[in-house]
């Protein structure tokens with residue numbers, strides 16, 4: 001048995017954890033939960049996370065400790081390894097501030113922008129007001145990140161769980177139809193992040209494939225239809 005079991009699916013919240021696991025070289029087994037089969041809502045999985053959502057980790061090296069919520073998992077893994085989070089209090093809370101910003105703003109807003117366009121709309125539920133609102137708010141948040149990156153390489157002083165939290169969502173800008181071509185600092189950071197082996201490996205967990213949400217394939221209609229079929233609207 002490996003040290004950690006990691007319950008996941010090919011989505012941004014899952015990639016946050018797989019990138020961290022890869023970067024920290026932790027030994028883990030990934031368990032792919034198929035949303036189309038509602039495997040995240042089985043009694044067995046709900047006993048691990050009553051919210052019925054990935055990601056979840058079970059740390060076998062620490063009394064089978066079970067943890068959900070990707071932000072908490074990132075903090076736990078960073079603390080456990082003594083990496084990706086600074087020891088100095090101010091720098092540490094700055095990292096946590098940006099992790100919270102991702103958890104409370106970037107994830108939920110981009111998630112809704114994607115939901116209305118890539119899940120609801122293909123099922124015939126087209127809500128232009130909601131789409132406009134969430135795309136605009138997502139763009140505003142990405143502008144904040146772009147500005148933050150205007151005088152630094154990474155979100156905080158050094159590569160940290162703040163970068164790992166934000167990257168998988170922000171990088172899916174095309175899936176949310178959010179225009180970023182003029183956000184040059186954000187684009188530079190995308191390249192910096194994608195150059196890392198840990199990121200390249202992490203974004204291929206659990207399918208082994210590069211995420212369609214990050215692809216520049218001109219026609220995403222097939223991928224959109226397949227994605228929509230996995231979820232209820």
Ligand SMILES: N[C@@H](CCC(=O)N[C@@H](CS)C(=O)NCC(=O)O)C(=O)O
Pocket residue numbers: 011012013014035040052053054055068069070071103
């Ligand atoms: N706040 C949670 C959100 C988790 C979440 O929304 N996970 C999605 C995938 S990105 C999920 O499991 N969706 C399945 C469902 O809603 O049934 C976290 O950050 O871990």
